[in-house]
Amino acid sequence: MAIFTILQYSFIQNAFLAGTCVAIIAAVAGYFMVIRGLTFAGHALPNIGFAGAAGAVLLGIDPVIGLYIFTIGASLGIALLGREATERDTSIGIIMTFALGLGILFLSLYSGYAERVYSILFGQVVGISSADVLITAISSILTLGILLVLFRPLLFSSFDPEVAEARGVPIRFLAMTFLILIAITVSLSVQVVGALLVFTLLIGPAATAARIVQRPLWAIILAIILGVSYTWLGILFAANSTWPVSFYIATLSFGVYLPVRLLSPLWIGRRARKLAITRQNTSLSPGSPAEWEQSDSVPTTGRVPGSTR
């Protein structure tokens, strides 16, 4: 097929390889972000990274260093300021606007043409070298490794923080470690796909998968499959047209999510009834996602029902 001939070009191959790494790590990290109610952080951190890159360009150092410093610093700020769930979104928003204000300052002080900074904002999937692919792959594997080590306590503390804390799981330490991992994931992804797409790849596949299947491991696997398919299809479509990759991936992601979201009450409601019957007979093991089935929405433990304040 004509559409696949573009695969012969090395820059398209690099785009596919780096995009796949980013899609996998973003889907895994995104799953935990969705169940922890950190969607806003997924939107804010790439923008904060943009400001860091602008600062690094101004100082004449590698934008990647600024990217990491700003995203990790902002993660620590979010973890420290936003301890209460209702306060968290406010502090994320203010940290983000503060960082973006600094970004504007850096850009206005920088007299040159900050092409790399804009490429960080809008992404540059087709400008990736083989060295970039290697770096992305290695850092993705490292981040995935840490997430795997923390998998069980992280899952436990995401679904049921009070019980986890009572069982001696260091939930605050986990929350901070997780935010730093998100910062690293965002920083390495932003260089490949741009600030805009990172958010889509973090939230889109995970939110869709969490509505289709309930068991965390299957949801993560499904999220990876969805994320990688969106990325491959998006790059294929974009390479054969003049429209940007981010548009295709965002549209695919929303186009799959919308029917799933509208139809999911059908199966989630049925499972909830089934669970209510089984629960009368058997006691649930700790850490099983018991809250999932009770609500028709994706559980986010940070928010307590009814406590808007």
Place this chain on the structure above:
Amino acid sequence: MLALFQQEFVRNAFLAGTIVAVVTAVIGYFVILRAQAFAGEALADIGFAGATGAAVLGISSLLGMFFLALLAALGMGALGTRIRGRDVEIGMVLSFALGLGALFLSIYSQSGTNASAGVGILFGSILSVTLIDVLISLASGIATLLMIAFLFRPLLFASVDPEVAEARGVPVRLLSIIFLVLLGITTAETVLVVGVLLVLALLIAPAATAMHLTRRPLTSISLAVALGLIFTWGGLILAFVGTGRNLPVSFYITTLAALSYFISIPLGRLRSPRPEMEQPYSSCKQVSAPLH
């Protein structure tokens, strides 16, 4: 200093900044109360997509922003009524809108004109506000404030305690959709004046700061309006006369806003310690059994 006001763009910037600061502070109080900071940010970014789409179609950018922000507000209101999981729905709508924005921006820049129009919308252009923009924001600002004044008591009730309000017969869901629509109108109008970035700063920082310092609704709102005006005027004055280096207004405004918020956190804890709010998930700990 006063000589500055003889220039029209300075007067327009102050007028538009004042209108926007007042309206966003009042709406922002409810945004914080309802924990909808993310919705505010999302609507501002969606407004960006609307503006770039309007630029592609060659219609007024305000029209495009109003249209997409209204659509998104209705979509968010319909999809995510519960607090739990609401941020995921907002995130999905936002990422789709941002994808559309990227598409419009790329079509727009391919069509020969440069992308600076889009960047201007993103980063704000309070210094290029025209008299017509001022009049439009004045009209929509007054309409929004009147609507808020009309709905004040039920909206406050539904925001503070949605379950009790619903039990008392307050149409919580309808109010939530109306509020999102008002928020959409406000962000669209504000994006036009100050850019996407500043919307969030003016929307949440004054109200969040005020609510750390006082609890009473009317005092909070008045304090939020005062703070919003201080940030906007302070930012404008600093940008015009503070330094000779021509630093951007939005930098000054966001920095003033963020610093006052950071300062208000320890002040708020000092003034009215909330032991139940010190620990994360504390409300879960105190209520041992689920409420329903």
